[in-house]
Amino acid sequence: MHTGNNQVRVRFAPSPTGYLHVGGLRTALFNYLFARKHGGTFILRIEDTDQKRSIPGALENLITTLTRTGLQHDEGPDVGGDYGPYIQSERMDIYKTYIQQLLDSGKAYYCFCDEERLNRIREEMRKRKRPPMYDGKCIGLSKDEIADNLDRGRPFVIRLRYPKEGKTVFDDVVRNKVAIDNSIVDDQVLIKSDGFPTYHFASVVDDHLMKITHIIRGEEWLSSVPKHIFLYESFGWEVPVFVHLPLLLNADRSKLSKRQGDVSVESYLEKGYLTEALLNFIALLGWHSADDREIYSLRELEEAFSLERINKAGAVFDLEKLNWMGGTYIRQLDVAYIADQSRRFFEEAGIDISDSDKYLKVIGTARDYVYCLSMIVEHARMFYDTMTFSEEDHDLLGQEGSKRVLSYMIEALGGQETWSPDDVSALVKKAIGDLGTKGKNFYFPVRLALFGSCHGPDIPTLIGIFGRDEAVKRLSDALHLKQ
Ligand code: GLU
Numbered sequence: 001m002h003t004g005n006n007q008v009r010v011r012f013a014p015s016p017t018g019y020l021h022v023g024g025l026r027t028a029l030f031n032y033l034f035a036r037k038h039g040g041t042f043i044l045r046i047e048d049t050d051q052k053r054s055i056p057g058a059l060e061n062l063i064t065t066l067t068r069t070g071l072q073h074d075e076g077p078d079v080g081g082d083y084g085p086y087i088q089s090e091r092m093d094i095y096k097t098y099i100q101q102l103l104d105s106g107k108a109y110y111c112f113c114d115e116e117r118l119n120r121i122r123e124e125m126r127k128r129k130r131p132p133m134y135d136g137k138c139i140g141l142s143k144d145e146i147a148d149n150l151d152r153g154r155p156f157v158i159r160l161r162y163p164k165e166g167k168t169v170f171d172d173v174v175r176n177k178v179a180i181d182n183s184i185v186d187d188q189v190l191i192k193s194d195g196f197p198t199y200h201f202a203s204v205v206d207d208h209l210m211k212i213t214h215i216i217r218g219e220e221w222l223s224s225v226p227k228h229i230f231l232y233e234s235f236g237w238e239v240p241v242f243v244h245l246p247l248l249l250n251a252d253r254s255k256l257s258k259r260q261g262d263v264s265v266e267s268y269l270e271k272g273y274l275t276e277a278l279l280n281f282i283a284l285l286g287w288h289s290a291d292d293r294e295i296y297s298l299r300e301l302e303e304a305f306s307l308e309r310i311n312k313a314g315a316v317f318d319l320e321k322l323n324w325m326g327g328t329y330i331r332q333l334d335v336a337y338i339a340d341q342s343r344r345f346f347e348e349a350g351i352d353i354s355d356s357d358k359y360l361k362v363i364g365t366a367r368d369y370v371y372c373l374s375m376i377v378e379h380a381r382m383f384y385d386t387m388t389f390s391e392e393d394h395d396l397l398g399q400e401g402s403k404r405v406l407s408y409m410i411e412a413l414g415g416q417e418t419w420s421p422d423d424v425s426a427l428v429k430k431a432i433g434d435l436g437t438k439g440k441n442f443y444f445p446v447r448l449a450l451f452g453s454c455h456g457p458d459i460p461t462l463i464g465i466f467g468r469d470e471a472v473k474r475l476s477d478a479l480h481l482k483q
Contacts, residue, residue, distance in 0.1 A: 008040025044076030272373025
């Protein structure tokens with residue numbers, strides 16, 4: 001257990017696989033919140049030692065996405081820091097030094113077994129219903145045999161010499177005491193045949209050298225802790241505090257996967273989910289506040305967050321809840337901010353929003369109907385497009401009653417230059433009285449003429465957005481529609 005009273009230092013250590021998984025964002029967020037809460041340091045470290053999985057551009061994409069969410073790291077490949085490099089493939093010399101120490105102390109050993117043999121022993125283990133593990137054959141190689149194999153250029157890996165007796169018992173902040181049988185812990189490969197370290201080796205070395213105090217990461221790493229502890233102890237290093245976050249689940253409680261929907265943070269941002277909503281939603285995946293409050297800004301989370309309130313049980317990624325939260329934020333945040341964030345969707349749709357007064361009013365209304373900003377154009381388009389009417393619309397607008405309503409409104413609106421919402425409400429009331437129509441026979445044609453749909457915002461809102469002249473023009477166009 002880490003006992004020093006050092007400053008909190010935590011890290012988010014993704015492998016750059018091309019996109020940021022929502023589970024990765026949850027890990028980043030919890031690390032970030034813990035660092036902020038304790039005035040600590042939040043580090044971004046790139047774990048790219050699996051060369052087969054490295055994708056060009058993935059690192060830049062990852063940093064851009066993290067930055068967009070507002071989880072700014074204090075140290076990392078792009079911002080620097082005293083403990084760099086922060087990209088593992090640039091730390092190869094460091095791993096070489098430390099693996100040599102393990103070889104010298106007998107905690108690690110060369111293994112020259114080829115793929116064929118490894119497959120064969122795995123298959124045998126499987127048949128005997130045992131976890132597939134290396135059988136330790138190369139532990140017994142003499143110094144001379146090793147030197148000879150190396151001289152002949154035989155491919156090798158370096159393995160951890162993990163003791164198979166007893167149990168490893170350790171503390172985890174979320175899971176409390178965890179005990180794992182050492183007999184099921186494999187002699188983990190530390191250095192692969194391509195010379196690169198595995199995740200297990202590189203992350204332990206780096207966590208130590210980067211003075212990481214708390215390791216906050218997904219539960220899938222819990223079973224690796226005994227190997228990591230053995231490494232720390234072999235080097236004589238202090239073991240950090242472990243915090244394993246509960247699994248993320250689909251609605252059917254299976255492990256969250258791509259197959260059941262979007263798991264990339266980028267795809268949510270592209271659709272115009274607000275980062276505020278996304279972070280708030282993600283914060284509640286495995287953490288809850290003392291009073292079960294749901295809506296938190298990032299600043300408020302920085303205050304409220306604590307490791308003690310992380311749950312053990314898997315957390316369901318409930319899209320309906322995310323959408324609810326998305327809508328809540330879109331309606332609550334400053335309308336000018338929402339308008340600004342929505343701009344790109346209007347540009348993509350080729351809608352001219354240069355009348356900023358009108359644009360703000362449109363957003364003020366359209367935001368009532370959406371949970372992400374890509375949807376807003378759909379609800380705002382009618383304020384910009386020239387109307388096109390269906391056959392059914394033509395029928396309604398062609399009725400005598402509708403024509404009377406439209407004529408009345410055109411005339412009445414013409415009598416006054418500017419109309420406040422209250423003026424329009426009063427006019428609507430008066431019109432219904434004067435015309436002796438039922439509400440629906442008034443609202444439907446007027447709304448259809450102004451907005452292209454019988455349903456939608458109320459008439460004072462619509463006229464408020466268009467202004468008198470545009471409203472009169474739309475009503476007249478509908479009145480004079482060619483049947
Ligand atoms: N590179 C690992 C991953 O992407 C990090 C695990 C850890 O935080 O230790 O999941």
